[in-house]
Amino acid sequence: MAKDFETVIGLEVHVELKTKTKIFCSCTTEFGGEPNSHCCPVCMGLPGALPVLNEEVLNYAIKAGLATNCKIQRFGKQDRKHYFYPDLPTAYQISQDDLPICYDGHLDIEVKGATKRIGITRIHIEEDAGKLVHEEGVGTLVDYNRAGVPLIEIVSEPDLRSAEEVRAYLQKLRAIMQYIDVSDCKMNEGSFRCDVNLSVREKGAKELGTRVEIKNLNSFQSIARAIEYESQRHIREITEGGTLIQETRGFDQNSGKTYSMREKEDADDYRYMPDPDLMPIVIDEAWINSIRESLPELPDKRKAKYMEEYGLNSYDAEQLVTSRELANYFEEAAREAKNVKTLANLLISEIFRFIDLEDFKQPFPAAYLAELVNLIEGGNINISTSKKIIEEMIQSTKSPKEIVKEKGLEQISDSEVIAKLVDEAIANNQKAVEEYRAGKEKALQAVVGYIMRETRGKANPQLVNQMLLERVKN
Amino acid sequence: MDMRVNKLLDLMESKETSSEEITKACIEKIDGDMSINTLLKDEALEKARDVDNKRKDGEKVGALAGLPAVVVDNISTKDVLTTAGSKMLENYIPPFNATVIERLLEEDCILLGKVKVEEFAYEPSANVERVLDKGGAAFGISSNMVPNKISMKPSYGLVSRYGVIGGTSSFDQLVPVTNSVKDLALVLKVIAGHDEKDSTSVKREKVDYTKALDGDIKGLKISVPTDLSSNDKVKKLVEQLTDLGAVVKEVALETLKYILPAYRILSSAEFASNMGRYDGIKFGYRTKDYSNREELYKRTRAEAFSEEAKKRILFGNYVISSGQYEKYYLQAQRVRAMIRDEVAKVVAEDGFLVLPYGFEEEFKAYSLVSNMTGLPAITLGNGIQLIGPAFKEEDLIRLAYNYEKAYLEVENNG
Numbered sequence: 079m080a081k082d083f084e085t086v087i088g089l090e091v092h093v094e095l096k097t098k099t100k101i102f103c104s105c106t107t108e109f110g111g112e113p114n115s116h117c118c119p120v121c122m123g124l125p126g127a128l129p130v131l132n133e134e135v136l137n138y139a140i141k142a143g144l145a146t147n148c149k150i151q152r153f154g155k156q157d158r159k160h161y162f163y164p165d166l167p168t169a170y171q172i173s174q175d176d177l178p179i180c181y182d183g184h185l186d187i188e189v190k191g192a193t194k195r196i197g198i199t200r201i202h203i204e205e206d207a208g209k210l211v212h213e214e215g216v217g218t219l220v221d222y223n224r225a226g227v228p229l230i231e232i233v234s235e236p237d238l239r240s241a242e243e244v245r246a247y248l249q250k251l252r253a254i255m256q257y258i259d260v261s262d263c264k265m266n267e268g269s270f271r272c273d274v275n276l277s278v279r280e281k282g283a284k285e286l287g288t289r290v291e292i293k294n295l296n297s298f299q300s301i302a303r304a305i306e307y308e309s310q311r312h313i314r315e316i317t318e319g320g321t322l323i324q325e326t327r328g329f330d331q332n333s334g335k336t337y338s339m340r341e342k343e344d345a346d347d348y349r350y351m352p353d354p355d356l357m358p359i360v361i362d363e364a365w366i367n368s369i370r371e372s373l374p375e376l377p378d379k380r381k382a383k384y385m386e387e388y389g390l391n392s393y394d395a396e397q398l399v400t401s402r403e404l405a406n407y408f409e410e411a412a413r414e415a416k417n418v419k420t421l422a423n424l425l426i427s428e429i430f431r432f433i434d435l436e437d438f439k440q441p442f443p444a445a446y447l448a449e450l451v452n453l454i455e456g457g458n459i460n461i462s463t464s465k466k467i468i469e470e471m472i473q474s475t476k477s478p479k480e481i482v483k484e485k486g487l488e489q490i491s492d493s494e495v496i497a498k499l500v501d502e503a504i505a506n507n508q509k510a511v512e513e514y515r516a517g518k519e520k521a522l523q524a525v526v527g528y529i530m531r532e533t534r535g536k537a538n539p540q541l542v543n544q545m546l547l548e549r550v551k552n
Numbered sequence: 553m554d555m556r557v558n559k560l561l562d563l564m565e566s567k568e569t570s571s572e573e574i575t576k577a578c579i580e581k582i583d584g585d586m587s588i589n590t591l592l593k594d595e596a597l598e599k600a601r602d603v604d605n606k607r608k609d610g611e612k613v614g615a616l617a618g619l620p621a622v623v624v625d626n627i628s629t630k631d632v633l634t635t636a637g638s639k640m641l642e643n644y645i646p647p648f649n650a651t652v653i654e655r656l657l658e659e660d661c662i663l664l665g666k667v668k669v670e671e672f673a674y675e676p677s678a679n680v681e682r683v684l685d686k687g688g689a690a691f692g693i694s695s696n697m698v699p700n701k702i703s704m705k706p707s708y709g710l711v712s713r714y715g716v717i718g719g720t721s722s723f724d725q726l727v728p729v730t731n732s733v734k735d736l737a738l739v740l741k742v743i744a745g746h747d748e749k750d751s752t753s754v755k756r757e758k759v760d761y762t763k764a765l766d767g768d769i770k771g772l773k774i775s776v777p778t779d780l781s782s783n784d785k786v787k788k789l790v791e792q793l794t795d796l797g798a799v800v801k802e803v804a805l806e807t808l809k810y811i812l813p814a815y816r817i818l819s820s821a822e823f824a825s826n827m828g829r830y831d832g833i834k835f836g837y838r839t840k841d842y843s844n845r846e847e848l849y850k851r852t853r854a855e856a857f858s859e860e861a862k863k864r865i866l867f868g869n870y871v872i873s874s875g876q877y878e879k880y881y882l883q884a885q886r887v888r889a890m891i892r893d894e895v896a897k898v899v900a901e902d903g904f905l906v907l908p909y910g911f912e913e914e915f916k917a918y919s920l921v922s923n924m925t926g927l928p929a930i931t932l933g934n935g936i937q938l939i940g941p942a943f944k945e946e947d948l949i950r951l952a953y954n955y956e957k958a959y960l961e962v963e964n965n966g
Contacts, residue, residue: 119648123829125636125717125836126628126650130751158825160869162849169828220833349872351881354721354822356751 081317082281085309087244087274088236091251092229093261094206094269095138100226101205102129102172107228109267113211113221121226123167128355131156135228136179136359138260139203140369142230143180145258145376146198146251150366151179154359156203159348164220165208173231175350178202179359185254186378187246188396196247197235204229224268230260236275236286241302248272248298249400253377257402265297265436272301278312287312288322292336294329298436304329308336380405388418397426404438407447414448416455424451428465432472442471450478458482459489462535491538493545499537500545503528511550522546553577557619557690557735564607564618571600571607571618574690575662578620582665582688587679589625590633591665596620599662606660614659615742619690621656622683625666626673626695627726628715629653636717637669640830640837640856650715651747652693652726659742664689671858672719674823676911676919680729691739692729697919699910699935702736702952703729707942708926709754711740712747719823719864721752723815723923733953736930737761740945756943764946765953770797772951773903774938778802786906789936793906796954801902807891811917811924814891817871817884824868827861892925899927899941904951909937933960 100107103120119127143150154177158170183198206229208222232251238244252263252270263270272295277287292308295301308327315322327336377399384395399405408425415421424447433441450467453459459467459482470481482488490496503525504511513521525546529537553574554560563569575596582588603618623629626636628646630653635641649657656663667679673695680692681701695716697703704727711726718724728739741761747753774793780786781802790800832838832852839851857865871880899905907918909931922929922939929939930948932955940948 119646122834124646124648124834125634125641125644125829126626126646126713126715127648128714128750128752130749160825160828162828162831164831164833164845167829167834169831170825347874349825349869349874349877351821351825351872351877354752 083278083309083313083316084281084283085239085276085278085305085312086236086286087238087240087276087305089232089234089238089244089247090273090275091232091234091248092206092271092273093142093232093255093263095135095228095230096259096261096269097132097134097138097228099132099134101132101135101203101228102226105226109269111223113219114223116223117225121167122222129172129353131356131359132228135203136361137369138228139179139201139230140361140366141258141373142232142255142260143183143201144366144370144373145254146180146183146185146201146232148180148183148198148201150361151177151181151359152361153177154179154361156353156356156359157350158353159204159350161346161348163207164218165210165222165225167208167222167225171205171207172353172356173204174202179361185247185250187243187250188392189240189243189246191393193392194237194243196237196243199233199235201230201232204231236277241305244274244305245298245302248301250377253400253402257374257376259374268296271296274301274305274308276305276308276312278309278316287316288324290322290324290336291326292329293326293339300329300331303334304336307334311336374402377405380409384422388412388422390419390422394422394426397430398422400435401438403440404435407438407440407444410444411447411451414445415451417451420454421447421451424464424468428468432468442475446471446477453478453482457489457491457538459487460535460537460539462530463487463489466535487536489538490533490536491541493541496537496541496545499529499532500542500549503532503546504549514550522550525550553687555684555687555690556732557616557730557738558732560619560690561617564604567607570604571620571662572597572604574618575600575620575664578664578688578690581686582683585683585686585688587667587682588622588688589635589666589668592632592663596662596664603660603662614661615738616656617660618662620662620664621691621693622665622667622680622689623653623656623663623693624669624673624677624680624695626669626717627653627666627693628717629663629666632663632666634666634717637671637673638830638856638861639858641717641835642837642856644836646715648715651712651749652743653715655743655745656693661742667692667694669695671861672717672823672827673724674719674819674861674864678911684729684731691731691735693739693743694727694729695724697727697909697922697929697931697937698729699931700933701729702731702733702931702933702956703727704736704740704930704945704948705922705928706740706744706945707754707928709752710744710756710928710943710945712743712745712750712753714747714749714753719826720819721822721826723819723822725923725926733949733956734762734765736952737765737949740949744945754943759946761946761949764949767950768797769793769951769954772798773801774798774906775801775803775898775902775904776906777805777808780907783908785908785935789906789932789934792959793951793955796958798951799903803898803902803905805894805898807887807894808917808921810887811891811920814884814887815920815924816867817880818888820864820868821872821881822868823861824865824872827857827865830856888924891921892927895921895925895927895939896941899939904948905939907937907939908935910935932956 105116157175159173160170178200180201206224206227208225211219255261274292277289279287292304325341326339328339329336380399381395384390398408412418467481507525510521510524628650630649634646676696680694681698730736745758746755837856842848908915928945929937931937
């Protein structure tokens, strides 16, 4: 009998904070720029230059902690994490070792109709490194623009069990970071990065399997693919009696495979020590409370509101809160729409496929969306016409009403016109009508289809059904 | 020439001499001296003439206007070679000034030259004392106190460390070295005070240390470790201070015997960490012979650090490596806190602590007390130091001034 396996996943997410200036100096944090143009003696690590903590970084970190139900450290410190690499100017990254700003939190995700709580071990502050640029014929150059950009690292408990859960967790986490406005969370610009710690064990086993860390994951899709691939690889190794080693692996987007980067056997010793150039971090109750009071409405609160006020189901509501912009858009349309459930359905099943949910931008004004819902509710158009109108709205800047008028898409609800159409349809589809009368209920669909074709989808479907049934039954 | 700062300022004010003359005289004394790394002859003379012109035109001048000063070569000076005594920085020209340099220049001080230090100023040096002895500058800024001049290690955090190329962050504190206590008070007044570029710099109100000179020291408490009470220099100083009205108490200091091992562990750890940036990538020395990154690091560091520095780096990395950290680094931190607590208690309750000061091995532990505790200390030019409570520099200056008036004035004038 085939054994059942379970994948155990924990995540380390690096979120670049959108403070105006870097963590230890007053250089801008702006993305890009001429190489080494956003630099100064401090972020270049020049001899004698000293770091001074940007207090805004603490505000953001505390915000992130409170928004993920963490406890906040009252007395913290910053530590040097030592390693040599050319993008790290001082050969140590100022990070936090044993006293992270936030610890012991959690967030809830929605997977397969159930809510699951994922633990957050800790959130600490640290500085980003610069980056290496390989230039043909010149060699490797270093750009320190990113060096010293503030990051928070959010470490989860190994509570995740599938790519689907990971995706839900990341979406939720990203949504929260965007809601509280601490980061742009752009994966393509590296302001939201994720490392995956993964192991596989037999279901029910207490011990964890051999753990690998997967890096270089730059989209939700890569993360999901890497997890799928890596789980399968582990299962294969285990069932075929192969060996797994603790290592760091990269993910190759082209092949969809992970590959070994380095073994963990010569376990890195970062030789953490408190940074003697920085003072301890002291956070008092008043500070925490003032941040708590400034927190905006978070995704879970909005979700609950949508379920309660609009009667949406948990899954749909979760979909709508994945980004603050999307939720704002939905709420703006909801204020004008006559039926919010119809609105939610349209958004999720018709509009989502046209937009990039990872970087939501409104496809057309929310007022137009509400107008469209109201046209449906008022019987002016039917659902199938609304799909055509949405396609048109995405292409143009026209309002639904304009499109309806221009293209003559208004629903035919005049019972005299419908009656005529029904008669004509019956006359032209005698065979189907007879089949129906003989007990084959489905046969009538052909007659309805005929009417819809003739009216290019504009006939009021309820009215058509109702009148057709009256006629064929008599 | 009487090189005391206050005398020189008086002479320049009364136009009996000029900054140019003083600066020229200083240059003659130390041009080519082995203590000097960089002598800014032309720049200093040009600046001196500027200050002279300002005075002539009756313009307002700064508190140190026209005074030639030297600073140690581990203090960053914009556009001026700053080697920190290391081959690693043999060609390093900083693009910025240390805060202390900015403060001196704001007061129209003449930056005359950079004084040699030991590699990254890890070991103390008497070079600033030597320059002053030769009459080569009106005062100096050193990285350590000197036994035979008036010098002060201010409380940790009083003087900005920004731009000071230090190996040992939590021990480093710049030291003004002068020919008189009055000079010291003036120089300290200029360089002390909060700097937003240095997180460890304390936020306190600016103090005018020149106002601390007045008043006697009758009834002032001083303390002497029991085992030092028969030391000749200590005995003499205690007698002299007693004559001025001070009250002496013998104290037992239990923790001083732990200073050297604790210092070695903590300072080496900080040194090892601070030296990481010297990797040949961005500035300073780079080996000529490498074919990959690993070799670039290894050879650069192998070629440019001294044997001593390498030992400290290895030892420092060892004491913070996983498995050793708790045993050595953390334990040494606890010991340091014990030492600080004990000494701070003594100086607060029993009075200013009298200890020998010198570069000899036998005095090393004593000479490290103020570094270890962050407490202020002053040397009186006689191989002795007095340690006071944190940020009580004014009291130390008053005590030293009384002592100087009674026992040193003659020597200075002679």
